[in-house]
Amino acid sequence: MKIIQWEPLRDLCQKLYEAQGMPADEAFLVADSLVDADLSGVESHGVSRMPIYMKRIEEKVVTNKCRVEVEKEFPGGLALNACNSMGIVAGVKVMEMGIKKAKESGFAFITVSHSNHFGTAAYFTRQALKENMIAFAATNAPSTMAPWGGIKAYLGTNPFSVAIPAGDQLPIIMDMATSVVAQGKIIMAAKTNESIPEGWAINKEGVVTTDPKEALEGTVLPFGGPKGYGIALLVDILSGILSGAMFGPHLNNMWNDFENPQNVGHCFAILDISKYIEVESFKSRIDQMIQEIKTSPKAKGVEEIFMPGEIEHRKSMKRREEGIPVSSVVYEDLKALAEKWNVAFTI
Amino acid sequence: MKIIQWEPLRDLCQKLYEAQGMPADEAFLVADSLVDADLSGVESHGVSRMPIYMKRIEEKVVTNKCRVEVEKEFPGGLALNACNSMGIVAGVKVMEMGIKKAKESGFAFITVSHSNHFGTAAYFTRQALKENMIAFAATNAPSTMAPWGGIKAYLGTNPFSVAIPAGDQLPIIMDMATSVVAQGKIIMAAKTNESIPEGWAINKEGVVTTDPKEALEGTVLPFGGPKGYGIALLVDILSGILSGAMFGPHLNNMWNDFENPQNVGHCFAILDISKYIEVESFKSRIDQMIQEIKTSPKAKGVEEIFMPGEIEHRKSMKRREEGIPVSSVVYEDLKALAEKWNVAFTI
Numbered sequence: 001m002k003i004i005q006w007e008p009l010r011d012l013c014q015k016l017y018e019a020q021g022m023p024a025d026e027a028f029l030v031a032d033s034l035v036d037a038d039l040s041g042v043e044s045h046g047v048s049r050m051p052i053y054m055k056r057i058e059e060k061v062v063t064n065k066c067r068v069e070v071e072k073e074f075p076g077g078l079a080l081n082a083c084n085s086m087g088i089v090a091g092v093k094v095m096e097m098g099i100k101k102a103k104e105s106g107f108a109f110i111t112v113s114h115s116n117h118f119g120t121a122a123y124f125t126r127q128a129l130k131e132n133m134i135a136f137a138a139t140n141a142p143s144t145m146a147p148w149g150g151i152k153a154y155l156g157t158n159p160f161s162v163a164i165p166a167g168d169q170l171p172i173i174m175d176m177a178t179s180v181v182a183q184g185k186i187i188m189a190a191k192t193n194e195s196i197p198e199g200w201a202i203n204k205e206g207v208v209t210t211d212p213k214e215a216l217e218g219t220v221l222p223f224g225g226p227k228g229y230g231i232a233l234l235v236d237i238l239s240g241i242l243s244g245a246m247f248g249p250h251l252n253n254m255w256n257d258f259e260n261p262q263n264v265g266h267c268f269a270i271l272d273i274s275k276y277i278e279v280e281s282f283k284s285r286i287d288q289m290i291q292e293i294k295t296s297p298k299a300k301g302v303e304e305i306f307m308p309g310e311i312e313h314r315k316s317m318k319r320r321e322e323g324i325p326v327s328s329v330v331y332e333d334l335k336a337l338a339e340k341w342n343v344a345f346t347i
Numbered sequence: 348m349k350i351i352q353w354e355p356l357r358d359l360c361q362k363l364y365e366a367q368g369m370p371a372d373e374a375f376l377v378a379d380s381l382v383d384a385d386l387s388g389v390e391s392h393g394v395s396r397m398p399i400y401m402k403r404i405e406e407k408v409v410t411n412k413c414r415v416e417v418e419k420e421f422p423g424g425l426a427l428n429a430c431n432s433m434g435i436v437a438g439v440k441v442m443e444m445g446i447k448k449a450k451e452s453g454f455a456f457i458t459v460s461h462s463n464h465f466g467t468a469a470y471f472t473r474q475a476l477k478e479n480m481i482a483f484a485a486t487n488a489p490s491t492m493a494p495w496g497g498i499k500a501y502l503g504t505n506p507f508s509v510a511i512p513a514g515d516q517l518p519i520i521m522d523m524a525t526s527v528v529a530q531g532k533i534i535m536a537a538k539t540n541e542s543i544p545e546g547w548a549i550n551k552e553g554v555v556t557t558d559p560k561e562a563l564e565g566t567v568l569p570f571g572g573p574k575g576y577g578i579a580l581l582v583d584i585l586s587g588i589l590s591g592a593m594f595g596p597h598l599n600n601m602w603n604d605f606e607n608p609q610n611v612g613h614c615f616a617i618l619d620i621s622k623y624i625e626v627e628s629f630k631s632r633i634d635q636m637i638q639e640i641k642t643s644p645k646a647k648g649v650e651e652i653f654m655p656g657e658i659e660h661r662k663s664m665k666r667r668e669e670g671i672p673v674s675s676v677v678y679e680d681l682k683a684l685a686e687k688w689n690v691a692f693t694i
Contacts, residue, residue: 072622075422076454079623107423109454109616111623134589147640149649154640162581172584174577206646224571230521230655234509237519241632242481242623248636269456275419276426276458276589285588289595293494293501299553302496308577 002331003323008347010035012334013047019341020057022064026089033088033119038326039319040312042175044184045120048191048330050337052254053086053117059258062086062116068093077101077109079243084261087118091137091266095127098270102133106275111243112266117141117254121161122175122309128270129165132279136162136269140240142262143249144183146219148229151206153219154248157183158235163309165273167283169290173309178232179220186212186220191329239265349678350670355694357382359681360394366688367404369411373436380435380466385673386666387659389522391531392467395538395677397684399601400433400464406605409433409463415440424448424456426590431608434465438484438613442474445617449480453622458590459613464488464601468508469522469656475617476512479626483509483616487587489609490596491530493566495576498553500566501595504530505582510656512620514630516637520656525579526567533559533567538676586612 013031018024030053038046056062066089072079078097082090094112101108118124121137128135141156159182161175177183180200189196190212201215202208209215222228240247245265252260273282290307298305326334338345360378365371377400385393403409413436419426425444429437441459448455465471468484475482488503506529508522524530527547536543536559548562549555556562569575587594592612599607620629637654645652673681685692 074453074622076449076452077622102423105423105452106421107454107456109456109618134585146646147643147652149646149652150640150643151646152644154643164581164584172580174581176574176577180571223574224527226655227523227570228574230523233519233655234511234521237511237633237636238481241629241636242618242620244624244628247632248639271456271589273589275421275424277591281591282588285594286584289584289588292595293497296494296497296501297499299493299496299498305494305496308573308580 001328002326004326004347005323006035006039006320009038009047009324009326012338012343012345012347013050015343016050016054016337016341017057017064019343020054020064022057026066026086029092030086030088033123035324036123036316037120038324039316040120041315042120042312044182044188047326047334048188049117049119051333054337056116056254056258061258061261066090066093068097075105076107078111080110080112082112082115084114084116087116087139087264087266088123090115091118091124092127094266094268095124095135095137095270098135098268099128099131099133102270102272103131106272108270110268111238112268113243113245113263114261115245115264115266116262117264118266120175121159122163122173124268125161125163126171126173129163129171132165132273134162134164134271134273136160137266138235138239139264139266140236140245140247140251141183141264142251142253144220145179145222145232146202148222148226151202151204151219155229155232155236156251157220158232158239160235164286165283166290167287169287170307170310170313172286172290172307173312175309176223178222178228178235180223181220183220186215190216192327238267243267348675349673351673351694352670353382353386353667356385356394356671356673359685359690359692359694360397362690363397363401363684363688364404364411366690367401367411369404373413373433376439377433377435380470382671383470383663384467385671386663387467388662389467389659391529391535394673394681395535396464396466398680401684403463403601403605404433408605408608413437413440415444422452423454425458427457427459429459429462431461431463434463434486434611434613435470437462438465438471439474441613441615442471442482442484442617445482445615446475446478446480449617449619450478453619455617457615458585459615460590460592460610461608462592462611462613463609464611465613467522468506469510469520471615472508472510472522473518473520476510476518479512479620481509481511481618481620483507484613485582485586486611486613487583487592487594487598488530488611489598489600491567492526492569492579493549495569495573498549498551498566502576502579502583503598504567505579505586507582511633512630513637514634516634517654517657517660519633519637519654520659522656523570525569525575525582527570528567530567533562537563539674585614590614
C-alpha cells in the first residue's frame, strides 16, 4: 500500500492516455473520473481500471478519440450513438448536450448506444449541479446478476446516479449499483485476496459464497431482492433496449473480449429546476429537508445520519489533503504501464 | 370472508361516490382503481380504502369534483396543481395530459402539487401502454419511515410504478413501495389482527416488531437498507419538493386530520418509444428479453421466474373469473356506507 497525492496521480493517468494518442482534454477527463472515484473511496472504479481501459484502446476495441453522433432529436430528448468512444468522455459530452437541451425544453431524456464502461455515474450527474439542474445517469453492464429466482447471470449490476442541488447544504448525490454491491468491489477483493461478506453473491451452483473468485464465476445478488431485480431490469431496458445497444447477456465482456466492441448503452435525464419552481424556493426546501434529517433522532449505536453522497464527499476532502491509498498491485500495474508507454513515472 | 364478483363491487363503489356528488365518470375511475387493486391482490389499496376516502370527501377535506390546473408548461413537461382533487382522478387526467405532451415532445416529466392519496401507481402507468409509451408514476406519502440510521418517521413509503409495453409478451409493470412493504399491508394486518413478518418495521423505540399496531406507531423500514432510503428520498424530492407540495413529515395525515388538505405531491414521466427507436424493434427486443429470462435456469425450489407484474396479472385474471375475497371487516364497512348514503347494497 502506497499513499499517492491525487494531482500527480491524475497527471500520470492523463499522460498515459495521451501516449495512446488520446487528445489531452479527453485524456484529462478519463484520468479525472478515475482519480475522483479513488478520492471518494470508490476504488473499484478508480485507477485500478487503468490496465483494462488502456488495453482496450491498444487493441483498438475502443477508440482513442471521442465522437458522439445525434441519431434522433426532439424537444424532450435525444437518441445518441457514442461510436465506440471511451464511456467517460462520451458521458461528459452527452451531459453537455443534455444540459443545453434542458435549458431549452425544461427536461431532456437521452439514450446512448455503442458506448463503453463509463466509470462512476456520479461523475456525470454532478456536472448539472452548477446549472441548478437535477441529473440522472444510468448504464447497463455485462451480465453478472441472475433474474430473481434464477441462478444464471442475465442482468448487469446496472448502476445509476442522481444528483440534486442544495442551497447552503451539500448537494444530494446518490450512486448505486442495483446489485447489493458493485461488481467492481468483488473484482477488487479478488485482486487483493480478501473475502467478501455473505449476501453479496452466489456461486455458479447458486450457493451463497464469501470467496470473490467463486463469486465472479457465479452471480451477484440484487439489492432488496425482487425490487432491486426490477430496477436492474428497468435500467437495462432504458439503457440497452431503448437505445438500440446490447442488453442482458448479449453485452460483450470488457475483461476478456478484445475483438468485439461492448456496445454498452446508457441513459441520462436532465431537469431544469427553474422551469418547475423558483430555484431559491427549491433550494431552501432541500436545505430544510437535509437539516431535519441530519438532526433526526438516531438509532442506538448510530453516530450520525448521512445524506446520500455525504460520506463520499467527506472522504474526498480528506484524501485531497492526505493522499490516496493505492494497493501495491495497482501501483505495480501503473508502473508497468508507464514503462510500456514510455511515460515518466512521477507518483 | 366473502367472495364478491368484481363488477358488482365496482358498481357499488361508483354509486357510493356518486351519492357524494361525484360526477359519474370520476366515480367510475376511483371505483375502478380500487377494484383493480383488489383483483391484482393488492388489497391494501383496494376497496378497504372506501371508508377513509368517503369520509374525507364528506368532511370536505377532499373535493368531489376533479380540477387540474396548469401552473407551468414547457416542451419537456408540466407543473400542475391538482386543487385538492381525488388523487386517482387527478392522476388519470395528468396521464392524459402527459401522453399528449409526450406525443409532441418525445418525453414529458410532470410534477403535481395539492393532490391526495392516488391509489396504486400502476393504475396510471398502464394508461400509456396502448400508446406504445413507457410511463413512470410516483408519489410521496405521510411519513412512516425513518431516514437510514434514524428512529423517527420522516419519509413516506413513497411508491413508484413503471410500465413498459411488450410485443407478444405481457407488458412489464412494476409497482413498489420504497419501504420493505407498503404501509397499507401493515394497516390491513392491523385491521384483520394478523402479525407481520420480522424486518418489515421497527416500533417507536427502534426495535423490530411483528405487531402491526406497534409497527404503525413506529416506522417501516426501507427496502435494501440505505439504497431504498436514497430512492425514498428521491421520490419525495421529485414529488414533494420540486412540485411545491408538502414533503417529509409536513405532509398532513390522511387518517386522522380532517381539517387540512394533505397536499400530497406526485411526479409522472411519459416516454414516446417511437421517438427513440422503431416501436417494432423495441417490442421484439423486449419480447426476447422476457423469453430469455423466463427460460433461464431456476434456483432450487423455484418453480417459475416471474417478470414484474406477472403475478398480479395472473391473480387478476383468476379473480375476474372466481371473484374477489373480501374480509368481513371490509364487507361490513361497505354495508354501513351503503346504508349511510342510501345506496342499494348489491354485492
